[in-house]
Amino acid sequence: MSTDATLSFEEAMEKYDPVLGFEVHVELNTKTKMFSSAPNVFGDEPNTNVNEVDLGMPGVLPVVNKTAIESSIKIGLALNCKIAETCRFARKNYFYPDTPKNFQTSQYDEPIAYDGYLDIELSDGTVFRVEIERAHMEEDAGKLTHMGGSAGRIQGADYSLVDYNRSGVPLVEIVTKPIQGAGSRAPELAKAYVAAVREIVKNLGVSDAKMERGNVRCDANVSLRPHGRERFGIRSETKNVNSLRAVEHAVRYEIQRHAAVLDSGEPVIQETRHWHEDTRSTTSGRAKSDADDYRYFPEPDLVPIVASREWVEELRATLPEPPAERRKRLQADWGYSDLEFRDVVNAGVMDEIEETIAAGATATVARKWWMGEIVGRAKNADVDPGQLGVKPETIVELNKMVEAGKINNKMAAEVLDGVLAGEGTPAEIVEKRGLAVVSDDGPLLEAIDAALAAQPGVADKIRGGKLQAIGAIVGAVMKATRGQADAGRVKELILERLGVEG
Amino acid sequence: MAAINRDDVAHLARLAHIEMSAEELDRMAGELAVIVDSVKSVSEAAGDDVPATSHPIPLTNVFREDVVGHTFTAEQSLSGAPDAYEGRFKVPAILDED
Amino acid sequence: MTENNVLIRLSAAALAEKLAAGEVTSVEVTQAYLDRIAAVDGGPRGVHAFLHVNTEEALAVAAEVDAIRAAGGAAAEELHELAGVPIAVKDLIVTVGQPTTAGSKILEGWHSPYDATVVKRLRDAKMPILGKTNLDEFAMGSSTEHSAYGPTRNPWDLDRIPGGSGGGSAAAVAAFEAPLALGTDTGGSIRQPGAVTGTVGVKPTYGSVSRYGAIAMASSLDQIGPVSRTVLDSALLHQVIGGHDPHDSTSLPDPLEDLVAAARTGNVDGMKIGIIKELHGEGYQAGVENRFNESLELLKQAGAEIVEVSCPNFKYALGAYYLIMPSEASSNLAKFDGVRYGLRVLPKDAPLTIERVMGATRAAGFGDEVKRRIILGTYALSAGYYDAYYGSAQKVRTLIQRDFEAAFAQADVLISPTAPTTAFKLGEKLNDPLAMYLNDVATIPANMAGVPGLSLPGGLADEDGLPVGIQLLAPARQDARLYRVGAVLESLLEAQWGGPLLDRAPELAASIETQEAK
Numbered sequence A: 001m002s003t004d005a006t007l008s009f010e011e012a013m014e015k016y017d018p019v020l021g022f023e024v025h026v027e028l029n030t031k032t033k034m035f036s037s038a039p040n041v042f043g044d045e046p047n048t049n050v051n052e053v054d055l056g057m058p059g060v061l062p063v064v065n066k067t068a069i070e071s072s073i074k075i076g077l078a079l080n081c082k083i084a085e086t087c088r089f090a091r092k093n094y095f096y097p098d099t100p101k102n103f104q105t106s107q108y109d110e111p112i113a114y115d116g117y118l119d120i121e122l123s124d125g126t127v128f129r130v131e132i133e134r135a136h137m138e139e140d141a142g143k144l145t146h147m148g149g150s151a152g153r154i155q156g157a158d159y160s161l162v163d164y165n166r167s168g169v170p171l172v173e174i175v176t177k178p179i180q181g182a183g184s185r186a187p188e189l190a191k192a193y194v195a196a197v198r199e200i201v202k203n204l205g206v207s208d209a210k211m212e213r214g215n216v217r218c219d220a221n222v223s224l225r226p227h228g229r230e231r232f233g234i235r236s237e238t239k240n241v242n243s244l245r246a247v248e249h250a251v252r253y254e255i256q257r258h259a260a261v262l263d264s265g266e267p268v269i270q271e272t273r274h275w276h277e278d279t280r281s282t283t284s285g286r287a288k289s290d291a292d293d294y295r296y297f298p299e300p301d302l303v304p305i306v307a308s309r310e311w312v313e314e315l316r317a318t319l320p321e322p323p324a325e326r327r328k329r330l331q332a333d334w335g336y337s338d339l340e341f342r343d344v345v346n347a348g349v350m351d352e353i354e355e356t357i358a359a360g361a362t363a364t365v366a367r368k369w370w371m372g373e374i375v376g377r378a379k380n381a382d383v384d385p386g387q388l389g390v391k392p393e394t395i396v397e398l399n400k401m402v403e404a405g406k407i408n409n410k411m412a413a414e415v416l417d418g419v420l421a422g423e424g425t426p427a428e429i430v431e432k433r434g435l436a437v438v439s440d441d442g443p444l445l446e447a448i449d450a451a452l453a454a455q456p457g458v459a460d461k462i463r464g465g466k467l468q469a470i471g472a473i474v475g476a477v478m479k480a481t482r483g484q485a486d487a488g489r490v491k492e493l494i495l496e497r498l499g500v501e502g
Numbered sequence B: 001m002a003a004i005n006r007d008d009v010a011h012l013a014r015l016a017h018i019e020m021s022a023e024e025l026d027r028m029a030g031e032l033a034v035i036v037d038s039v040k041s042v043s044e045a046a047g048d049d050v051p052a053t054s055h056p057i058p059l060t061n062v063f064r065e066d067v068v069g070h071t072f073t074a075e076q077s078l079s080g081a082p083d084a085y086e087g088r089f090k091v092p093a094i095l096d097e098d
Numbered sequence C: 001m002t003e004n005n006v007l008i009r010l011s012a013a014a015l016a017e018k019l020a021a022g023e024v025t026s027v028e029v030t031q032a033y034l035d036r037i038a039a040v041d042g043g044p045r046g047v048h049a050f051l052h053v054n055t056e057e058a059l060a061v062a063a064e065v066d067a068i069r070a071a072g073g074a075a076a077e078e079l080h081e082l083a084g085v086p087i088a089v090k091d092l093i094v095t096v097g098q099p100t101t102a103g104s105k106i107l108e109g110w111h112s113p114y115d116a117t118v119v120k121r122l123r124d125a126k127m128p129i130l131g132k133t134n135l136d137e138f139a140m141g142s143s144t145e146h147s148a149y150g151p152t153r154n155p156w157d158l159d160r161i162p163g164g165s166g167g168g169s170a171a172a173v174a175a176f177e178a179p180l181a182l183g184t185d186t187g188g189s190i191r192q193p194g195a196v197t198g199t200v201g202v203k204p205t206y207g208s209v210s211r212y213g214a215i216a217m218a219s220s221l222d223q224i225g226p227v228s229r230t231v232l233d234s235a236l237l238h239q240v241i242g243g244h245d246p247h248d249s250t251s252l253p254d255p256l257e258d259l260v261a262a263a264r265t266g267n268v269d270g271m272k273i274g275i276i277k278e279l280h281g282e283g284y285q286a287g288v289e290n291r292f293n294e295s296l297e298l299l300k301q302a303g304a305e306i307v308e309v310s311c312p313n314f315k316y317a318l319g320a321y322y323l324i325m326p327s328e329a330s331s332n333l334a335k336f337d338g339v340r341y342g343l344r345v346l347p348k349d350a351p352l353t354i355e356r357v358m359g360a361t362r363a364a365g366f367g368d369e370v371k372r373r374i375i376l377g378t379y380a381l382s383a384g385y386y387d388a389y390y391g392s393a394q395k396v397r398t399l400i401q402r403d404f405e406a407a408f409a410q411a412d413v414l415i416s417p418t419a420p421t422t423a424f425k426l427g428e429k430l431n432d433p434l435a436m437y438l439n440d441v442a443t444i445p446a447n448m449a450g451v452p453g454l455s456l457p458g459g460l461a462d463e464d465g466l467p468v469g470i471q472l473l474a475p476a477r478q479d480a481r482l483y484r485v486g487a488v489l490e491s492l493l494e495a496q497w498g499g500p501l502l503d504r505a506p507e508l509a510a511s512i513e514t515q516e517a518k
């Protein structure tokens, strides 16, 4: 696998103007498939969530899932789209073993929703409008596993195994218009856009929206043009970029790669690219060819869908609070400052904080844990914070132990690492690691006396009422006890020792 | 309308995933040319004002309630499979696209 | 005539009566048909209507019906009118417990894990299924010569074709191997074989019989329908299989009309019957024309008013059909790829990739006519050609519908010969696809517009003594009219002939024996 040349992002931005486009596939969480009554369930035994329709048996016919249509209309409305009065399904013909009929039943020239927009708030609070071209319905394919050869890669595989459980799962594909004018904010905008779509479908309750499970999948189109030129450059389409961080990285990488290609005087090839999380780079997929003649035609086994205005309004009335309004409400409920709240949003932990509060934590505690502990760990592990595996209940439990004086904050952080390492519940880890605050005041008083003796000037300041000076003594005590002491108790004892009212 | 030649047939056979010998391509090109010629009047039959009919009897909004129905066991799913392994359909290697 | 010979020559309606009256058992009837199949279907000069004979299951269902009748009571009362009357099923329709091949090597040995809706309905009515009948591969043909399992022979002349694609079903009924059969009709595959074998065949209104479980050729044209020896028998079977099915999105929600009542109370007095100017005359065999004119005369005498209507756009129907049908078929047949079921053929040389396995499987598994239509359909849908071909053909459909609307404004039913000629010789048109396609010129317009059509025997052509078919067409959802008019015409013709037309067919078992003795 050859590595492509890249330019630094800064240099690329100096020379070129990026144009983006996204196709985001959202798996709906209906009970059954798009066209069959088999269950839409993730993770079961292969080829058991299927019936004759999902396997493309001879003689079968599709019947449309009404809930999938309603979910699609809701997505369209939430994306500020127009809902088509009449729309249809078509057949997209291509042979691939994960596609049981060797055509995908998909909307084509008549999508259910079109002409929408989404206002995306960037990290500095500026709002960028992304225009939505269309949102159309289609069905998912089965899952291929490549065996032999190099570890599950398609290249050099000996054979492949097909599980059709996912075949026929309802999808809504959301396609943007070309996104221009993002400049160096393009990678950030990319991530924020996909995050916004994910937030919307989750908020609507129409998708489980778990990117790690492929509920939301992003194809990212990137092209560059010299500054000031109207015409778009040739684009690449990076397929299946399946985490928010990866979306940002993939767009950044493609901008750098395109810039290097253009600088070398070569034309960019219109092709699909594969994203590799390990190397944070893309490799060449398939160039556009005459085999891409999908021979679309209206699906003769299905009849048109007519969305009456009454039906659309009924659905509109069921829509939940839009994310932007929800944010306003949450910020007020939680009492965060503008800056605090924006940091939470940018870190992508708003939902997680909400869940943690719902599990019993205060807003302050939830923020302290997510922003203070978890976001940093996620960054180190190179994953989205929500994907680190921290359960709200764990945070609540840890916080209870701290408040009860059983452990201190430093220990709690250590326990969290243990939980993430799979060592057990917080209580088990405290037990196993022998973590507990020293509660016998004897050794503590010894340490306090030693610290006061070592810093007589500080002791005098405290006696004189300058209580903020106490930190130096507390710090010394904590150091002496290797963090085993409860800082609150230490403070109390120091004041007691010096005869000062706290 | 363009005549249909052997290269066209070869391209179509590729799209349709049917292997064809050189002799078969020649024969098919000849036969298709005759058929295509005989159906070409169709494109001149109707003006732009005539709408297309995709379904002979128009219906709309035929839906299914989102209620789980029957499923197959893996054994039933694979009962006609030319090759299978551990509950899944087994196929020879897929040519990578690149 | 032996006792069995009497039994197998009874109509389904008559059999049903005898079964209900306890004069005969279903096992006796079913066995008589199985014996007949054994006598005339096999061997080098056999009719070869069946691809699979379902002996055990058919007899088991028959025995079950007999037991229910013998026990009497509510269960016996609730038995369907046709319970115990055997039936043959075209091998394009999937059945649990029997192979379904679609007449193709690519499905050789395949057993469906589910039943077609119409098969479920046969089972609910407790009709023993005698077996699966031969057809042109994937129903693509007008002679049953395109079956991968060898042609079916016409019982009237074993050197001639039985029509197609449902030649097996028509020949089985004509040869007294079954009283009833199911067919499928995409461009005439029920009606044209009916015409050339002297049997009755009906293509119902599109959407009035579920297509679920009929292996699709052209989804917007396909329709399952009855094959029988009398108009009433078709109505009885149509009543069993018809009506809404939630598994087929194109299934009409309407309740089924009382078709049996229509067949029993046939009447044409005061009815307007329209001759379609474009569907007779030039290109039609003289003997066909003569029988057609006789039928018109009889209807007139029975009180019908004969009018002439014109359907000027029918001249585009054949061309438009040969764009829509292969387009849809090319997509419908893509699923046969050697991955999930059916044949898998490995390429002879390296590399072994799935693409090449698919290519080799489809090359070996499909016959020439199927390949021809797949390639034609792929062409008609491909980039740059869609509008000119598929798109234009769909517009022609609109024009044909308008022609029908105008014609039905002037006439209650329309009438034409079913096919331009009588049965031709085996092999005669096999290498001339266009000549073969012309057999369906009179039947295709009904499929394009979705209207129902019925073919019934109109007599024998003077020049060759072979059956001629008369086609009746009614507006969509007015299938009952076909039975009302068909029953009248049938009784007038039979009165003229002094009995059913099939009584004049050559004694089959004897002829097969003589042939084999030679």
Ligand SMILES: [Mg+2]
Pocket: A023, A173
């Ligand atoms: Mg796409």
Ligand SMILES: [Zn+2]
Pocket: A025, A138, A173
């Ligand atoms: Zn898609």
